[in-house]
Amino acid sequence: MLIKNATYYDGQNIKKGDFRHGLSDEEFDASGKFAFHAFHNGHTHLPMTLMRGAGEGEKLHDWLNRTIFPMEKRLTADIVYKGAMFGLLEMIKTGTSSFIDMYYFTDEVARAVERSGIRGLLGTPITDFGTAYYKDAYDALNITEQRLKDRRSGRVDLCIAPHSIYTCSEDVLIRSKELAKRYGVRWTTHISETRKECVDCHKKTGMWPVEYLESAGLLDKNTILFHASWLTKMEIKILADSGASVVHCPASNMKLASGGVMPLPELLSAGVPVMLGTDGVSSNNSLDMMQEMKFGSLLQKSHRWDATVANAYTMMGIATAGSKDLAFVELDDFRMLPHHDLIANLVYSGGTVTDMIVDDRLIMKDRNILTFDEGEVKEEFMEAAAELLG
Amino acid sequence: MLIKNATYYDGQNIKKGDFRHGLSDEEFDASGKFAFHAFHNGHTHLPMTLMRGAGEGEKLHDWLNRTIFPMEKRLTADIVYKGAMFGLLEMIKTGTSSFIDMYYFTDEVARAVERSGIRGLLGTPITDFGTAYYKDAYDALNITEQRLKDRRSGRVDLCIAPHSIYTCSEDVLIRSKELAKRYGVRWTTHISETRKECVDCHKKTGMWPVEYLESAGLLDKNTILFHASWLTKMEIKILADSGASVVHCPASNMKLASGGVMPLPELLSAGVPVMLGTDGVSSNNSLDMMQEMKFGSLLQKSHRWDATVANAYTMMGIATAGSKDLAFVELDDFRMLPHHDLIANLVYSGGTVTDMIVDDRLIMKDRNILTFDEGEVKEEFMEAAAELLG
Numbered sequence: 074m075l076i077k078n079a080t081y082y083d084g085q086n087i088k089k090g091d092f093r094h095g096l097s098d099e100e101f102d103a104s105g106k107f108a109f110h111a112f113h114n115g116h117t118h119l120p121m122t123l124m125r126g127a128g129e130g131e132k133l134h135d136w137l138n139r140t141i142f143p144m145e146k147r148l149t150a151d152i153v154y155k156g157a158m159f160g161l162l163e164m165i166k167t168g169t170s171s172f173i174d175m176y177y178f179t180d181e182v183a184r185a186v187e188r189s190g191i192r193g194l195l196g197t198p199i200t201d202f203g204t205a206y207y208k209d210a211y212d213a214l215n216i217t218e219q220r221l222k223d224r225r226s227g228r229v230d231l232c233i234a235p236h237s238i239y240t241c242s243e244d245v246l247i248r249s250k251e252l253a254k255r256y257g258v259r260w261t262t263h264i265s266e267t268r269k270e271c272v273d274c275h276k277k278t279g280m281w282p283v284e285y286l287e288s289a290g291l292l293d294k295n296t297i298l299f300h301a302s303w304l305t306k307m308e309i310k311i312l313a314d315s316g317a318s319v320v321h322c323p324a325s326n327m328k329l330a331s332g333g334v335m336p337l338p339e340l341l342s343a344g345v346p347v348m349l350g351t352d353g354v355s356s357n358n359s360l361d362m363m364q365e366m367k368f369g370s371l372l373q374k375s376h377r378w379d380a381t382v383a384n385a386y387t388m389m390g391i392a393t394a395g396s397k398d399l400a401f402v403e404l405d406d407f408r409m410l411p412h413h414d415l416i417a418n419l420v421y422s423g424g425t426v427t428d429m430i431v432d433d434r435l436i437m438k439d440r441n442i443l444t445f446d447e448g449e450v451k452e453e454f455m456e457a458a459a460e461l462l463g
Numbered sequence: 464m465l466i467k468n469a470t471y472y473d474g475q476n477i478k479k480g481d482f483r484h485g486l487s488d489e490e491f492d493a494s495g496k497f498a499f500h501a502f503h504n505g506h507t508h509l510p511m512t513l514m515r516g517a518g519e520g521e522k523l524h525d526w527l528n529r530t531i532f533p534m535e536k537r538l539t540a541d542i543v544y545k546g547a548m549f550g551l552l553e554m555i556k557t558g559t560s561s562f563i564d565m566y567y568f569t570d571e572v573a574r575a576v577e578r579s580g581i582r583g584l585l586g587t588p589i590t591d592f593g594t595a596y597y598k599d600a601y602d603a604l605n606i607t608e609q610r611l612k613d614r615r616s617g618r619v620d621l622c623i624a625p626h627s628i629y630t631c632s633e634d635v636l637i638r639s640k641e642l643a644k645r646y647g648v649r650w651t652t653h654i655s656e657t658r659k660e661c662v663d664c665h666k667k668t669g670m671w672p673v674e675y676l677e678s679a680g681l682l683d684k685n686t687i688l689f690h691a692s693w694l695t696k697m698e699i700k701i702l703a704d705s706g707a708s709v710v711h712c713p714a715s716n717m718k719l720a721s722g723g724v725m726p727l728p729e730l731l732s733a734g735v736p737v738m739l740g741t742d743g744v745s746s747n748n749s750l751d752m753m754q755e756m757k758f759g760s761l762l763q764k765s766h767r768w769d770a771t772v773a774n775a776y777t778m779m780g781i782a783t784a785g786s787k788d789l790a791f792v793e794l795d796d797f798r799m800l801p802h803h804d805l806i807a808n809l810v811y812s813g814g815t816v817t818d819m820i821v822d823d824r825l826i827m828k829d830r831n832i833l834t835f836d837e838g839e840v841k842e843e844f845m846e847a848a849a850e851l852l853g
Contacts (some may be wrong), residue, residue, distance in 0.1 A: 125812060126804035130774040163797050324757075327765035328811070334765075358811040359798070364754065367714075371758070372765070375717035375724075384520040405841055407553050408749070411848035414516035421718070421748040422515060451795055458801035 074433055079103035080404060084110060087415055094399055095433030103401060107415055110393035111170035111400040111429055112362035115320035116299045116350030119174045119182055120156030123458045124355040141355065144461050148205045152457045153178035157185035159454035160360060162447060165191060165437055167361040168426035170398035173297065175234040177206035183229045190436035190444040196234025196261055199249060201242055210245040214252065221256040228432055232259040238282055239270055243289060250291050259295045266300035267331045283308035292317045302326050302333030313343040323369040325352030334376045337383055349392040366392050366420045385420040401428040464823055469493035470794060474500060477805055484789055485823030493791060497805055501560035501788035501819055502752035505710035506689045506740030509564045509572055510546030513848050514745040534851050538595045542847045543568035547575035549844035550750060552837060555581060555827055557751040558816035560788035563651065563687065565624045567596035573619045580826035580834035586624025586651055589639060591632055600635040604642065611646040618822055622649040628672055629660055633679060640681050649685045656690035657721045673698035682707045692716050692723030703733040713759040715742035724766045727773055739782040756782050756810045775810040791818040
């Protein structure tokens with residue numbers, strides 16, 4: 074596509090003029106708009122939009138047992154699809170064109186992503202205990218392998234997603250990694266999110282979580298680790314040597330009071346690829362990556378007593394890592410004025426995303442999503458949320 | 464005004480139906496909208512919208528000396544007026560109907576507030592050193608007293624605003640308090656924002672900052688203190704006994720890496736009145752009180768390793784303290800769905816404010832500000848920002 078009359082950030086500098094993006098011959102008039110790489114949300118549980126605001130103010134254990142788990146027992150394919158569609162609406166409206174997701178009824182999430190026009194890397198969470206979607210971890214591995222046999226390359230791709238080292242046996246973790254290698258797909262898991270998880274791992278294995286992953290042969294350049302909040306220096310070195318990526322989820326870590334703060338500057342210095350993610354809406358409660366950049370930056374500055382770390386450009390880099398798409402905001406959006414520093418405005422002040430081009434195709438124009446009916450998606454979502462409340 | 468067909472939060476519960484607000488006979492149809500008390504921003508430097516994004520990533524000292532102070536030397540009445548008008552636009556768009564401000568050319572800020580239709584409590588920052596607005600602190604006290612002689616009650620009111628204990632001599636602080644008492648107005652200052660300020664005060668006086676204020680007779684129920692991030696238990700007790708109020712500015716404290724976190728639960732338990740504030744745009748970089756509520760809540764949870772503190776209702780309480788006005792968001796705003804907990808949605812997910820009623824008058828309707836021309840204000844603001852860059 075030919076983007077005309079734009080002000081744009083190419084990842085290094087702000088430029089003005091026309092530029093080519095993708096292969097199609099279409100033109101897009103970006104007069105009065107600021108273009109930037111659309112956001113890549115590195116960690117979501119997309120259908121949990123259904124649970125936004127449910128069980129607020131409960132302690133983690135009560136929240137899971139009284140609110141989330143009973144709701145998840147009532148999940149159906151139809152509810153998940155409607156929750157995913159609404160999550161996609163929220164992501165498109167806030168400038169996200171790709172994401173890494175972990176949720177049940179993964180086929181339904183895939184169907185929703187196909188329809189939305191954006192990109193998703195989707196995995197089924199694998200746990201030793203059964204869920205509404207499978208009997209046990211081995212059943213989950215079977216379901217995952219069936220899907221991998223049908224895998225086609227495109228906007229929707231699949232990954233392997235054992236939930237965590239504390240909900241999967243070592244046998245399940247290793248088998249899941251073998252599956253990832255056999256099919257050449259990425260392997261993802263939650264790691265070192267809470268201090269309890271780290272201490273429990275050390276008690277049981279004599280190793281910290283990342284050491285443990287390494288000893289079990291689970292780390293390589295196709296590994297993506299969510300949270301990584303509680304890390305030792307030794308673990309940062311192991312990560313750097315392995316080529317594995319990590320995903321920072323600052324708002325979720327803060328809201329759940331997990332205490333740990335990802336050592337972002339040390340990971341970046343060591344050359345570990347870092348992405349930014351919102352986590353599920355139930356613990357954030359938003360999928361807005363602009364807001365997440367501000368939380369990430371301010372959490373680092375505040376935690377480290379250093380106003381110079383995690384600046385706007387660093388945050389923009391980790392929030393758009395690998396992005397192939399474009400998002401636009403109006404240059405005279407009140408959150409974007411004045412124009413001393415457009416990237417600082419985007420990170421610290423925000424802006425309303427008006428347009429998005431994904432895979433060489435305009436999927437939102439002047440605030441209107443072109444790939445589905447917004448009103449219908451909202452209505453069906455509200456019905457699904459009511460059904461889930463029981 | 465009669466508000467019809469509303470879903471509304473009265474500060475205690477969510478209700479549905481019609482309700483009366485103010486004295487006029489007009490009707491406002493709130494079908495499909497959620498009404499709540501408009502926000503009261505407890506601490507701003509309004510015209511600093513002009514400096515949003517200027518000198519990002521510089522250390523505090525460099526930022527002040529290289530960026531902010533040279534800009535402030537070029538301030539004129541006209542530039543301040545245009546910066547204030549744009550700040551008012553941003554506040555109205557994000558649901559704020561009243562604020563406490565500290566800035567130079569205070570007459571111009573007052574003129575802008577009058578035009579905007581919202582409420583402002585305005586003070587001239589008083590410092591021993593001279594500024595573009597006055598020669599020295601005694602000149603600033605004179606200017607302030609002249610304005611107090613002309614004071615009329617209304618949407619715009621005046622307060623006394625010595626900048627801080629480290630930029631004002633004790634004589635100036637005490638004279639400013641005498642002025643506040645003589646004219647029966649509130650007395651405000653920045654306090655205990657950084658560790659350096661506290662340590663310097665202790666070295667010089669043998670007292671922590673709040674103790675020092677008390678010893679100088681500066682604390683009473685008309686005192687409002689900004690930041691109060693670094694407090695001892697003894698100072699909390701002094702505050703509670705005095706009746707003074709404090710304003711929490713979480714995003715600014717985090718962005719400037721001041722290290723301290725206001726002991727919010729302890730202050731609330733002690734009965735100290737707490738407000739929420741954004742501080743100036745140059746250190747936030749936003750005037751959005753919904754975002755500020757989320758920062759406040761998540762900072763407390765994260766800092767204290769306790770997911771139950773500073774919940775959504777607490778934040779809504781301190782963000783709307785004393786508010787007499789109403790703001791509205793659409794119930795089907797994607798950030799407000801689903802409806803498990805509308806207050807949690809507002810605090811953690813946000814929403815676009817569509818309407819606002821201030822002083823019994825509709826000043827924004829369906830996202831359009833009725834009291835001034837938005838395009839004209841933006842254009843004049845951009846000219847003023849360019850002039851300020853020099």
